[in-house]
Amino acid sequence: MLRPRAASQLRGSNVFDWSIIVRSRADLLDGVVLTILLSGIAGALSLIGGLVLGIARIKCRGFVGAVLTAYVELMRNTPLLVTLYLIYFGLPMIGLELPTFGSVVLVLVLQHVVFVSEVLRGGLLSVPLSQIEAARALGMRPMAIFRIVQFPQAWSASVPALIGALILLVHDTSLGAAVSLVDLTMAAKVISQRTAASFEPFVAIAVCYSVISWLLSRAGQFFERRARIAR
Amino acid sequence: MISVRNLSKSFGTHVVLKGLSFEVPQGKTAVLLGRSGSGKSTMLRCLNLLERWDSGDIEIDGSPLGHSVEPGGEPRRWNTKEEAAARRRIGMVFQQFNLFPHMTVLQNVMCGPRHILGQDEASSRALAIELLDQVGLKEKQAAYPAFLSGGQQQRVAIARALAMRPSVLLLDEITSALDPELVGEVLEVVRDLKRRGLTMVCVTHEIHFAQDVADHVIFMEEGQVVEEGPPEAIVHAPKTERLGKFLMRFHARNGAPAPP
Amino acid sequence: MEFQLLVNAAPLLGKALLQTLLIALVSITLAFTIGFVLAEISILGGRTVGFLTRCLTEAIRGVPLLVFVFLVYYLLPRMGLYIDTMYSGCVALSVFFAMYVAEILRGAFRAISKVQSEAGLALGMSNWKVQTIVLLPQALRIALPPLMNLAAIMIKATSVVSIIGVWELTLATNELVMRTMAPFTFFLAALVMYFVLCYGTVRCASHLSKRLNKSQRS
Numbered sequence: 158m159l160r161p162r163a164a165s166q167l168r169g170s171n172v173f174d175w176s177i178i179v180r181s182r183a184d185l186l187d188g189v190v191l192t193i194l195l196s197g198i199a200g201a202l203s204l205i206g207g208l209v210l211g212i213a214r215i216k217c218r219g220f221v222g223a224v225l226t227a228y229v230e231l232m233r234n235t236p237l238l239v240t241l242y243l244i245y246f247g248l249p250m251i252g253l254e255l256p257t258f259g260s261v262v263l264v265l266v267l268q269h270v271v272f273v274s275e276v277l278r279g280g281l282l283s284v285p286l287s288q289i290e291a292a293r294a295l296g297m298r299p300m301a302i303f304r305i306v307q308f309p310q311a312w313s314a315s316v317p318a319l320i321g322a323l324i325l326l327v328h329d330t331s332l333g334a335a336v337s338l339v340d341l342t343m344a345a346k347v348i349s350q351r352t353a354a355s356f357e358p359f360v361a362i363a364v365c366y367s368v369i370s371w372l373l374s375r376a377g378q379f380f381e382r383r384a385r386i387a388r
Numbered sequence: 389m390i391s392v393r394n395l396s397k398s399f400g401t402h403v404v405l406k407g408l409s410f411e412v413p414q415g416k417t418a419v420l421l422g423r424s425g426s427g428k429s430t431m432l433r434c435l436n437l438l439e440r441w442d443s444g445d446i447e448i449d450g451s452p453l454g455h456s457v458e459p460g461g462e463p464r465r466w467n468t469k470e471e472a473a474a475r476r477r478i479g480m481v482f483q484q485f486n487l488f489p490h491m492t493v494l495q496n497v498m499c500g501p502r503h504i505l506g507q508d509e510a511s512s513r514a515l516a517i518e519l520l521d522q523v524g525l526k527e528k529q530a531a532y533p534a535f536l537s538g539g540q541q542q543r544v545a546i547a548r549a550l551a552m553r554p555s556v557l558l559l560d561e562i563t564s565a566l567d568p569e570l571v572g573e574v575l576e577v578v579r580d581l582k583r584r585g586l587t588m589v590c591v592t593h594e595i596h597f598a599q600d601v602a603d604h605v606i607f608m609e610e611g612q613v614v615e616e617g618p619p620e621a622i623v624h625a626p627k628t629e630r631l632g633k634f635l636m637r638f639h640a641r642n643g644a645p646a647p648p
Numbered sequence: 649m650e651f652q653l654l655v656n657a658a659p660l661l662g663k664a665l666l667q668t669l670l671i672a673l674v675s676i677t678l679a680f681t682i683g684f685v686l687a688e689i690s691i692l693g694g695r696t697v698g699f700l701t702r703c704l705t706e707a708i709r710g711v712p713l714l715v716f717v718f719l720v721y722y723l724l725p726r727m728g729l730y731i732d733t734m735y736s737g738c739v740a741l742s743v744f745f746a747m748y749v750a751e752i753l754r755g756a757f758r759a760i761s762k763v764q765s766e767a768g769l770a771l772g773m774s775n776w777k778v779q780t781i782v783l784l785p786q787a788l789r790i791a792l793p794p795l796m797n798l799a800a801i802m803i804k805a806t807s808v809v810s811i812i813g814v815w816e817l818t819l820a821t822n823e824l825v826m827r828t829m830a831p832f833t834f835f836l837a838a839l840v841m842y843f844v845l846c847y848g849t850v851r852c853a854s855h856l857s858k859r860l861n862k863s864q865r866s
Contacts, residue, residue: 246835363716368710
């Protein structure tokens with residue numbers, strides 16, 4: 158006959174210890190909230206910044222265009238972690254005291270405006286030239302052509318890829334733990350230090366991240382199907 | 389009334405238009421006929437400034453196209469705003485229809501009056517519905533272009549161009565991309581526009597279309613006018629050898645006696 | 649930016665850079681191997697196997713790299729494998745990116761027109777022969793540019809293992825900054841070094857793919 162095991166007996170075994178996760182659920186919840194907050198703010202800022210950057214890269218030739226391209230290539234070919242350390246340790250040295258949350262948001266935005274701008278640029282360039290000609294033939298001015306013909310189509314074509322970029326952003330927030338920002342990953346570290354059980358908290362957060370990623374990618378597939386129907 | 393005088397244009401070293409001249413009287417339909425590469429499409433696109441020419445003049449309804457003459461006497465080339473303004477009086481229909489896929493049929497036709505001419509929603513909508521009725525597609529107003537046949541899409545494109553109330557309509561190979569069964573419905577719309585007295589310039593390589601629609605046919609080859617005249621004369625009694633050669637395949641397929 | 653500090657630290661940074669390259673090369677090799685095997689299994693193994701491998705791929709890709717690194721770091725001792733942190737890091741990087749390799753290869757196979765395998769079968773080839781003689785060379789040609797891009801991404805990703813204490817360029821730079829309080833000098837230098845490595849790889853990739861595709865005309 159099965160007797161219910163005491164929690165203390167479970168802890169000693171090699172089996173996965175669920176009780177730790179149950180007891181730390183407050184920390185985990187705080188971590189989830191912070192991660193979502195971080196992703197939301199950084200995501201929104203990256204979206205706006207990416208739009209500006211994408212349009213600027215299409216429009217600006219010459220020196221400004223070269224500077225923007227250099228910036229994009231720099232962000233694409235360097236690790237986010239090193240940029241994070243640079244900002245986190247470097248800014249106080251030149252007198253800018255940003256809270257940790259702010260530094261992490263700043264670095265995430267610096268990195269992800271590049272992704273967003275590439276996606277939007279691709280979307281804008283994918284609108285067929287024949288459409289733009291038709292709009293010109295009607296007598297539309299360039300600003301109106303952008304607003305009415307190019308941007309709406311570029312946007313709906315870009316949504317699936319933008320959601321992919323958002324998933325990457327959520328993943329990149331985990332690096333906040335490197336500078337002790339109490340996001341989901343840091344929460345796991347804290348719990349593991351407190352309870353001396355290292356494996357379980359990380360499995361828990363892995364599941365959390367998986368669920369978030371899965372939900373977002375489902376949304377992405379939904380929008381992709383909608384975009385394909387509209388064509 | 390369209391007047392083209394001595395128009396020339398080159399793309400780099402390739403000369404596309406060589407001193408082209410012709411006139412299209414008010415309310416008449418001119419057809420530019422010729423092979424691919426004869427320069428006819430380029431000529432048409434010059435008429436609404438989608439292409440710029442190197443030398444020569446175009447006048448539409450008495451005013452010069454593409455530049456204004458300052459009081460001092462020096463002609464000044466138009467800027468983008470002036471070009472866009474001119475295109476509002478000149479309508480164009482394309483071979484590939486080029487409808488905006490993210491808008492319904494109704495929105496496509498309303499697009500011009502609403503967003504370019506700044507008319508209010510209600511009157512734009514009323515005008516669009518009236519035009520869709522004219523081309524026979526009123527029931528399709530809520531559909532998206534992707535769900536329409538080629539012939540239907542082309543008729544919507546015509547309605548969209550007409551919504552701007554142009555004084556001239558340019559038609560660039562509008563039946564070339566259509567399956568043969570669908571050409572008829574588009575031709576019917578064009579004949580209707582003729583009856584309403586719209587000045588039109590069409591480009592085609594299909595002689596059937598020219599016969600059907602033209603008041604005046606202008607046969608072009610290598611950027612020059614080779615022969616022009618009324619459709620029956622052009623098709624059945626060509627005066628030049630080059631036109632004769634062009635027509636040979638047409639006549640062979642149709643069993644008519646070969647021209648002299 | 650203090651250049652004297654940089655010059656003094658140059659040998660140390662050089663060693664750290666080589667360490668990063670070593671970790672990257674080991675992980676890239678392992679990732680490509682595991683990913684290749686995974687792709688082949690999912691293609692040749694039928695629908696259930698394909699479904700299971702896709703589930704595995706999605707599960708691992710749903711987790712951030714850092715979390716996966718931690719998981720592997722704590723999992724291996726649980727399984728009784730007490731290995732050096734560096735190997736733990738390499739294992740984590742390899743398994744994580746193997747999923748991406750598998751995706752790229754599967755996409756490359758899908759991109760080959762179906763008539764190719766039909767042509768092979770019509771000649772009397774077995775499924776296995778069709779795979780190796782007809783499809784694989786074409787798939788590799790298609791997959792090479794994205795794979796090399798992935799290699800560049802993996803070089804960047806090695807910085808993450810510094811968080812579990814593996815000594816490589818990022819950790820070395822961190823330690824130097826702690827000692828000298830000159831963050832701009834060293835972190836900027838690290839950024840430049842990573843940039844040269846990654847950008848160089850990407851350039852090689854496009855050069856290689858242009859040469860490979862000279863014999864094709866698409």
